[in-house]
Amino acid sequence: MFSGAYAHSLDSKGRTVMPARFRMKLGEKFVITRGLHGCLWVFPERSWAETLRKFAPRSLLDDRGVKLERYFLGSAAECVPDRQGRVAIPPMLLEHAGIKTDLWIVGLSDRIEIWAKDRWDAFNAALTDDVIVELGREFQL
Numbered sequence: 001m002f003s004g005a006y007a008h009s010l011d012s013k014g015r016t017v018m019p020a021r022f023r024m025k026l027g028e029k030f031v032i033t034r035g036l037h038g039c040l041w042v043f044p045e046r047s048w049a050e051t052l053r054k055f056a057p058r059s060l061l062d063d064r065g066v067k068l069e070r071y072f073l074g075s076a077a078e079c080v081p082d083r084q085g086r087v088a089i090p091p092m093l094l095e096h097a098g099i100k101t102d103l104w105i106v107g108l109s110d111r112i113e114i115w116a117k118d119r120w121d122a123f124n125a126a127l128t129d130d131v132i133v134e135l136g137r138e139f140q141l
Contacts, residue, residue, distance in 0.1 A: 022112055
């Protein structure tokens with residue numbers, strides 16, 4: 001289970017350090033792909049097969065399912081951190097997430113999200129107490 005948020009930055013080669021706490025749980029290889037709301041999603045290799053099944057269309061003629069598959073799987077990249085824990089994020093994914101230098105790496109139960117600092121800040125600024133209370137009621141907290 002992943003939790004917590006860590007501020008990091010991108011080096012000149014498009015690499016960032018995955019927090020050691022997350023690296024241990026991710027394993028030697030993991031997958032980064034496009035996520036929702038302008039972030040990236042990171043999945044451990046061991047759970048990627050289950051994630052693939054969730055994105056699979058019902059048939060090759062399932063237009064809506066194929067769109068989801070293209071969006072998430074078409075941009076997926078297998079990553080292996082180097083000895084310093086750095087991982088290179090493909091340029092297409094950096095562009096999707098709007099990441100230029102500063103970023104946040106956020107643990108969310110079964111996955112990790114990587115956010116550009118400005119997008120993460122904007123997302124959090126929109127989470128007022130009223131919004132949280134409304135969501136809490138909706139989810140019966």
